Amino acid sequence: MDSLLLLKEIATSILIFLITRLSIQTFLKSYRQKLPPGPKGWPVVGALPLMGSMPHVTLAKMAKKYGPIMYLKMGTNNMVVASTPAAARAFLKTLDQNFSNRPSNAGATHLAYDARDMVFAHYGSRWKLLRKLSNLHMLGGKALDDWAQIRDEEMGHMLGAMYDCNKRDEAVVVAEMLTYSMANMIGQVILSRRVFETKGSESNEFKDMVVELMTVAGYFNIGDFIPFLAKLDLQGIERGMKKLHKKFDALLTSMIEEHVASSHKRKGKPDFLDMVMAHHSENSDGEELSLTNIKALLLNLFTAGTDTSSSIIEWSLAEMLKKPSIMKKAHEEMDQVIGRDRRLKESDIPKLPYFQAICKETYRKHPSTPLNLPRISSEPCQVNGYYIPENTRLNVNIWAIGRDPDVWNNPLEFMPERFLSGKNAKIDPRGNDFELIPFGAGRRICAGTRILSLFHLVHYILGLFHF
Template sequence: MTELAPWTSFLAVVLATVFVLVTALFRRRNRKLYKLPPGPRAWPVIGNLNLVGPLPHHSLYLLSSQYGPLMSLRFGSVPVVVGSSVDAARSILKTNDLAFIDRPMTAAGKYTAYNNSNMLWSQYDDYWRQMRKLCQIELLCAKQLKLHEHARGEEVSTMLHDLYAESSSTGRRTVVLSDHLMITNLNMITRMVLGKKYVVKGSSGSSEDTTTAEEFGWMLQELFFLTGAVNIGDVIPWLNWLDLQGYIGRMKRLSKMLDRFLEKVLDEHDERRRRDGEAFVAMDMVDKLLQLVDDPNLKVPITRDGVKAFALEFFVAGPDSAASTVEWAMTELVKKPEVLAKATEELDRVVGRNRLIAEGDIPNLPYLEAIVKETMRMHPVLPLLTPRQSREDTSVDGYDIPAGTRVLINVMAICRDPTVWDAPMEFRPERFLGSSVDVKGQDLELVPFGSGRRMCPGRTLGLKMVHATLGNLLHAFHWRLPDGVAADELSMEEIFRLNVVRKVPLEAVAEPKLPAHLYVGPDRE
């Protein structure tokens, strides 16, 4: 083994040299054939990866100020184009939507999404179109969302009870919001997708068919990180087998843990279907999907792994994004008591103090809706929309984008563009009062859910979760920063994963302001 080591090292050096030369020749050829958007000069092998820091959306935002709103980079051997303006976003997401509708093939899609069989990572083909249609007509239609409204309301009520108990047990009434928000949103999703709560608080509450919030939370945090991280093997393929960062090993271990959990869930659903026989009624999304497994009428068969991938996608897209949006909103509100006062005045006037907010109240709360829009502008949880890949050579704004190019939209850059937004660094919900700008994908200056065919299909559900959770938090408690903490001292640092979350969880003082019986919670009435 020791005698072969020098030859192995020599071979690696030769291969690396050949790769660098081929890459350099390919890039020269590209420059002759294509008029690429401007961008920084790339290094051999690594390309421009040295220019991307731990917060890629900020790094790319700074680079775009130098090279323009349509910028060309290389991540390893992968050509990348970044759009950082409304016009660039319109060209990519709407005008040339079909040309940029595919997803890049990544290790995350392979190992954590059952070989790209969910909607997030699958290519634009018959399978994706079928699942998209099924999602719109059967799983996330208005009827299904209404059917599960009571479950979302019960989870919000439980959260308010827990916050009431926690704030009452501490002399300062200080609470940490993030844990409450995460478990609330997780249980909303598990009840809708899986049929019941599969997450409980604390190890003492776990049983054979549940997992603790800590266990499930860890799996999701790992999933968010690995899905959003830049895996070197994805952009420098000849290094993939080395797994230099250890990401692939982590993905494989995580996928086994998640598969065990999801397989148990599917077994429980199969057992209920066998037990009920002809009287069986689909109660949740997994029930509906399992009925379609091996359905001969489908153009593309749905497999058991496809059901698990689809269910898992709801946990990737839903709970963490909704919880993070609410936490960012609460952060901005405790920093600006005058905005918080306007929001609570609207809630008291429209809803009153004798009940909690229902989802039906939201259309009558324009200032609350403006706060949510402004939060999504200031703190888009997906600041770099999920990457697309060009299917063919395409021209955008006079520049060529070759087939196979990875395409990114820097939503954060658009939301900070002073030519689009007045005082973009200030939190001003009033900018949306009377404004026609919405988050439905038509207004490219505000696209937290994306736009075009690849727009997030769970947008309506996500907005319901955010509005109801935030509205009830503001309605049920007086909020302020802890004594001795000034607004300008509050940390606004971020952590980049699949989405962007607060680095330091928000701590705030919560003082109950509604009648005590409203904090009882559904399980304690």
């Protein structure tokens, strides 16, 4: 036992020595180049111990000291953080192509089928095919118009479920209702059927799975930054990911099998999965998709489509409940435009500028991905006079941009009025105005930007308030 312990200590010492040597070599290589300012961090682990439980908040505080572009050593990895609109534009627009890939991490490996999905896949022909199919048949403008009736039907189902809860004198859990509704809406487009006929244990379990996936995917996993510690899984994150992945894989496999078995019922009326399956190949050569690619894509659409939508709507409702004056003004606008004799139609939304401003203000203050999804540089580059090495992770601190006092007046206050006049009135949250980029920007912008945009979210928020 003593010999075994000694061998482990020697092996650990050698690994630490090699990592330290590699770090020194990397530093010396870029010594003559001017790296962005940032905290020195600790030996081996770098700035990892400084991150805390809310890295976006920690990094926002650091940006006040080190500036809009910061460089941090995170374990064996280089990381750069952009914290202002100008810095974000420099990376996501000017250098978009160089930062078009995602770094590998445990989430991509254990949850997203080893990065065979659309979110984490390498920027290339297969990613472009996944994106093209998603835009053409589900997430693009024409596709969204084609299934407007489905959104309206699901709104009706959700309001009916709320009414039933009221009749039974039961509490209405908004988060569960929204997940139930969003999952069914997406299910109708992808599978030609509602995933959950009634709100209950199945839909609640699905909601819990989605919340767990989005939560663990956002953790700062030590193994992602110090590779030799990955197998040890010191935080237990990867064990949880593998367990959760099995649940999702069983659910997605069942969905696909049922869908294939019912294909005869959709002759002449193909749905999204039919279109995707037309590109299915067991070998996955060229621009063909394996069954794993397809399951990974469905995982993206169901999880991101339900969690991000429901969370932003919850924040909107919470802010309005905290400020009755905002809720009152919203009600007055609805009464004036819609009245009390009918339900909201999507064609009403352009006539409701105050509610659109509420959505924008929620995106500003409560972005669903505060640090955006990370990217990685394919080659060295220069940004604002700073040297950015190859294989440097990029995080854009969307949360910090939304609360920057140099960008927004009284940034901690929830004030929809800021978007009703002046230059802010023209701001669009879909990736062109870097003061407000809740979905990111550039070629890796969130694929669901249109479905998560003002037009469709307002539909759901208003539906909750109108009756």
